[in-house]
Amino acid sequence: MRKFMYTAITLLTLSVVFGAIFGFIEFRDRMVGSFVAAYIPPPVGVEADPALEEQWDTTLSAVGTVKAVNGVDxxxxxxxxxxxxxxxxxxxxxxxDVLIQLDDEVEQANLKSFKAQYRLAKINFDRDSRLMRSNAISRTEFDKVEAQLADMKAQVERTEATISQKKIKAxxxxxxxxxxxxxxxxxxxxxxxxxxxALDELLIEFSVPEYFTPKLYVGQKIRFTVTAFGQRVFEATISSINAKVDETTRNIQVQGNFLNDTGKILPGMFANVSIILEEQKSVITVPQTAISYSLYGDSVFVVSEQELNLKTPDTTLEIFGLEIDLSKIHKMEIPPERGLAVSRRYVKLGERQGNRVSIVEGVSAGELVVTAGQLKLNNGTRVEVIEQKP
Structure with a gap:
């Protein structure tokens, strides 16, 4: 009898111990699960700008070189x-203005000699001219004297020209x-x-495909940028169009004139040229940094207020018939029903001007597009728009 009681007490004790252990494990797992379910990832910080409706010109892009109207080595x-x-x-x-003087001492000495010989030849010519009028000398002798005068004159002029060449002028x-x-x-x-x-007036030389030749004319406006001045835009006008198309590239060469008032743009600079084909049309534009390029197409992330599909955690736990409210044991955050989130939109791109690009299809004016932080985003990601860095 006593042995039976010991056995019963032992079994009861083991049941209580194992029950407590399994109950603790269940409690722990439910607690961990509730923590995981209650965890809400923080919103991703992004920079964003609204899509704008702007008036743009229809342009043709080309690359060119700045040249001087007058420039020489x-x-x-x-x-x-x-x-x-x-x-x-x-x-x-x-x-x-004289730039360089070369040594011309030999030429100066030769010039003095030739001038002396020229004066003597002139005296002989004048004397023989009088004698010729009175038929005192033959025509042959007079011709020799005349030729000698002409030769001495040419020697003087040639030496003067050589001396002039040794004084190099602008x-x-x-x-x-x-x-x-x-x-x-x-x-x-x-x-x-x-x-x-000469830097007061410059030429912008560039080439365009022959297809656009009918759209080009003298006096047409062009805009260009140079790397040294960043995105600053300069204006010029087409001054001449080549009379033939290059047979190798099938491009036609074009020149534009630009008044270089500041004198800071120098010949030889690389120029990004935009030819104005059609003025003022309405387009939707976004910053170029908003575009994500991929093999599947170009896209943007649009920020909008959306319903958030987040799980609501189970805050109750039942152990041995006893219901426990976990929210009273630890702080549990209830996810919001609505908030800012992003959605990916595939877009059709148009022209580029400066740091903005036009959107032909996919985005409307006023919609907020992400301009920085796209690598962290997927469809439906919660976001927080942060202030852009200056």
Whole structure:
């Protein structure tokens, strides 16, 4: 009898212990589950801008090069030793200013000799002219004297021309570049001395496909940007269109004139050109950073207030017939029913101007599109619009 009682007490004790253990495990699992169910991921911080309705011109894009209307690398026709340099690198000069003086002492000496011979030939010619009128000399002798006078005159003019070539002048007004020579240096004919560029008026040279030739005309407006000035837009007009299409590229070359008032745009700069084909049409535009490009198509994330499909956690637990309210044990957040969320929209893109792109289809004016933070987003992701960084 006593042995039976011991056995019963042991079994009862084990039942209570194991029941408590399994009850604790069940309680723990339910608590963990309730924590997981109650967890709501925080909204993703994104930057966003509204889509705008703007008036844009229909344009044709091209790439070109800035060139000077008057621009040249100054060289020398005559060889010689540099005697004097009269300019500094980067200096503004006027047409006719002397830039370089080559050594011309030999030519100056030759000029004196030829002038003396010319004066003697002129005296002989004048005397023989009087004698010829009185038939005191033959025609043959007079012709020799006349030819000698002409030869001496040509010698003087040729020497003066050589001396002039050794005084190198600016062919037009403009800005000089970096000096390529030094005093005492011997230079040969054709050697570069310095570049001279007239910067008050510039040319924008670019090419467009032959298909657009009928839409081009002299006086047509163009806009262009250069890398040195970021997104600043400059305006010019088409001044000339080539008379033929390039047979290799099937492009036609076009030139535009631009008044360089500031003088800061320099020849040789790369230019992004927009030719105005049609003025003022209404388009929907978004920042270019709002576009996500992929093989499946271009898309944007649109921010709007939506119903949020979030699970509501079970806050009750029943153990041994006893109902426990978990929300009283730990703080549980009840998910909101509505809030800001994003949806992906596939769009059809149009033209680009500056840092904005037109949307032909997919977005309406006034809709808020994400411009930064797209990598963290999926359809339905909760978001919080944060203030954009300046």
């Amino acid at each position: 100054i060289t020398t026709e005559a060889s010689g030793l540099i005697k004097e340099i009269y300019f500094a690198s980067g200096q503004e000069v006027d047409e006719g 062919p037009f007004s403009g800005r000089l570049g970096l000096r390529q020579v030094n005093v005492g240096e011997f230079i040969n004919s054709g050697d570069d001395i310095v570049t001279l560029q």
